[in-house]
Amino acid sequence: MLEVLDVRHRFGDLLALDGVTLEVGEGELVGLVGRNGAGKTTAMRAIMGILRPDTGEVRWQGNPVGERERLRFGYMPEERGLYAQMRIGDQVAYFARLHGVEKRAAARAATHWLARLGLGERAQDQLVMLSHGNQQRVQLAVAVAHDPLLLVLDEPFAGLDPEAVDSLSEVLRLQGAAGRSILFSSHQLELVERICRRVVVLDAGRVIAAGTLAELRERFPAQLRVRVGSATDWASALDGVRVLQSDEDGVLLLLDPGVDSQAILRAAQRAGPVERFAFESAGLIDLYRQMISP
């Protein structure tokens, strides 16, 4: 299990990480979300030892993370960085060898992962000859070829076409199923919602929420969908109720904690025949908006 404990880091006057604490369990896919500049990349770089945090600690299986532990970590930075003129087969094998894999095993792993990611025929091509999406696949192959126990992926889906997104999602799902711990950041919240078990939300260098989607939902007011004939303005005067949306599908109401839904039902019935009355599960996008709204 990866544990990030009360990590703080400052760049000059800017407090990039303000006591960040999070964990990624074995076989768990954790999504790290937050707006640009929230501190996601800095947190990942601190985990990978690329920057040393001012205070706090990063632990793996209960021990402080050192050089030996990081050999079993795989990393995909936000700004992709590989050798443009190097053949991709050699490149994947080289990075696997830097992680301690023996020469032949590294070559086999490179062949396997390039084939798995649809680049088997292009192993002899230089990286620069590949499209952006394919270069990203190579970067993923570099991150996984040494069979890491922890994968830290910074925006792995950015700029990928839907087919590549599905392919990468499947790889992550299988890695998770194989017991690998995976932490990845993304602005594509529907993707995070689809493949992650838990989500950590960062804002201004602080963790403002963490947990499963169900746990996050419990922290925020429920959303109620009500359709009353053609009337739409009946709910605007109700106490503790905010109208999020009003259209031909009725109104979407956000209820403050403690508001009695039966009182809402009675108010709706007074306005006309109630055709629909149902609680809707808020998606990660809705929750995220509520979390970061001032």
Next chain:
Amino acid sequence: MNRTRAVRLVAGREITERLRGRTTRLVTVVTAMLVVGAITIPGLIEESSRPTRIGLVGPAARSLAPTLQRGARAAKVEISLTEPASEAQGRAELRSGELDVLLNLAAPSQTAEVEVEQTLSPTIGALLSATVEQTRLDAVLAEARVPASKVLPALAARPIAVAALKPPAPNEDARIVAAIAAGLLMYVSLMLYGTAVATGVAQEKTSRTAEVLLATVPPGRLLTGKVAGIGLTGLGQLAIAAGAGLIANAVFQSAKIPASVWALLPAFLVFFLAGFVLYAFVLAAAGALVSRRKSSR
């Protein structure tokens, strides 16, 4: 992972990728050709140079011919002697380029007049002076009826003997030339290969490859591997150029390298490598200070 393994891997990748690149091979061939050219071309030009043509005008000048030939052989200077019919013809031949030097001497006791197109080479000047002086001495001795065999030993004996408290080291000139050559070699190596080290490190940093590498390899080992890989490739190129130069020198005999210079070679290699490594690390550190294109959070 074993500490040296990462260094070896980083260095090995640098060497393999650089040797695979067309630029490295081209630079190696061009450098070797330049060195071979610099060694052989002056030799070829010298070889094709003709002897200095000297025209002798006047009865006394003509009698100098055997002494001049002997002196030229002793001084290892190539000359060819002609006897123009007259001073005017000799001057015309000098103007037309058929002659390089015109020596006019009517009698041994007179001052020899030497005419040239522009300048007289110091070697030829010394040869002519010595020959005229010798001839004049011979004439004076003959007139005084003194056998030359009695006078010449006295002239040959050293009039003074000099004892230096701190005599210069043997082959000092060769040593100075070797030291200057070593300094130049270091300068050229740092200009070419030291810069390549700095550029290689800076490129790795700006292309963000360093970010992936630093997640695995500590910075010190990464830098050492880069310096070793790029440095060894560069020094390999230099060794090929130097080897080609030595072979060319052996074939064309352009310059004689004294044995004492060869004796200095191990010391030179030690100091050269130590100096190169020191500077290469400084340049690599300078390359690592290049700011990234963008610093993201």
